[in-house]
Amino acid sequence: MKTSDFNYYLPEELIAQVPIVDRDNSKLMVIDKKSGEIEHKIFKNIIDYLDKGDCLVLNDTRVIPARLIGEKIDSGGKIEFLLLKRNEDDTWETLVKPGKRAKIGTQFSFGQEKLLAEVKDILEDGSRIVKFKYNGIFEEILDELGNMPLPPYITEKLEDKDRYQTVYSKHNGSAAAPTAGLHFTDELLNDIKKKGIEIAFVTLHVGLGTFRPVKVDDIENHKMHSEYYTVTKEAADKINYAKENGKKVICVGTTSCRTIESASDENGKLVEKKGWTDIFIYPGYKFKIVDNLITNFHLPESTLIMLVSALSDKEKILHAYEEAVKNRYRFFSFGDAMYLK
Structure with missing residues (x-):
């Protein structure tokens, strides 16, 4: 199956630059x-x-303000960091622009030395492993x-940081x-529970792999970036109960979909689990748990439109x-949103 099979024409003016005033008033x-x-x-x-009895699955991750603008300590040259992933040794995998300023051992300052950074390694894809020094939290x-690390196709400034968070966001990362999930309000979620x-x-x-284009002609040769996930026992029990009773499991977004498909066993049962997933879902994949999906409209030739x-x-x-x-x-x-029922 070719990447070009998932192309479509999109006029540039239809790319939403700002969120609408009322989250739940978008088109569906x-x-x-x-x-x-x-x-x-x-x-x-x-x-x-x-x-009644259906289970709605939400991803409660919270976006960190991961874009940092600073300067090289020895020369004062401007630098931009985009934090991608925190490693277990408290280093960060980071995209750096311009990359030529970020050789191993180079040091940078942010916020008049409130935050200092040193490049420890350079990975194959050009991203840097960076160690930060700071006082405090x-x-x-x-x-x-x-x-906020807004996607590259959004060029307008976001006035309110919280509009790039879901109302139920909880775990930073x-x-x-x-x-x-940006379409949900507290009121709508309460009405859903009442039903x-x-x-x-x-x-x-x-991770930013979400925005990275598929660069291979044959989609089966594409390698997904790994992302960290957690499924609690409480979530697994709720989702399994819905499945066992013939009710629908509806994922909100491709991320919650990929999470529960990653954490399900060969019998189609969801288990309590945490770890890294690089699952790539494209046509031909047999879903083990997900029945329906609430999602947005995605970029041409992206892994999201393939899912x-x-x-x-x-x-x-x-x-x-x-x-x-x-x-x-x-x-x-x-x-706007799409619901696959």
Whole structure:
């Protein structure tokens, strides 16, 4: 299967640059994953498609302000760090621009030396392993000095940092938001609970691999970046109970989908688990747990549109994207939503 099979035409003006005022008032395209039939709704209508006993799976990761602007200590040359992944030895895997300024041993300063960094290693893909020095609590310093790592296709400044967080975000660690969850409000989640729908929280810290293009012609040769996830016993029990009772398991976003597919055993049972996953879901994949999916509209030729196609059918999904363009849906992180039922 070719990467080019997942291309589609998108006018640039349909890439959402800012979030809409009311999170749950975005458009919602509802697609029957078998027939391809399409309905046009508003996101808050999602509750009409959820039944008592169903289980909604949410990724409660929280985006860290991972973009740091600083300078090289010896020359004062400007540098930009993007923190990707915290390693067990308290070093960070980091994207650095311009890379030529970040040789092994080079030191940098951020916030007038509130935060110091030294490059310890250079990886094959060009990212740097960096060790930070600071006084106090790293997360608090990062919150003060860092900026939200918005995707490269968003060029407008984000006025409110919290609009790039879900209302249920809890565990710090992501370099990007699980954007399907941005549509939910506390009120909508309360209404969903009142209807008797279970909510299970899992955690997957989203890496920037989310935005990296597939550079191979044959998708089977693509290698996913690994991301850290956690599935608690409570979440596993809720999801398994729904499956055992013939109810739907609905994932909010590709990240929660990849999490529970990674943590399920060969019998299709979810287990309490934590670790790293580089699962790549594309057409032909047999889903073990996920029934339905709430997601956004994704970049052409991305691993995300491949995952969505795996749950339905490539032709049906590409037709839905054509309809979304025709109906002026907003695309990508701050855009509108799709429900595969």
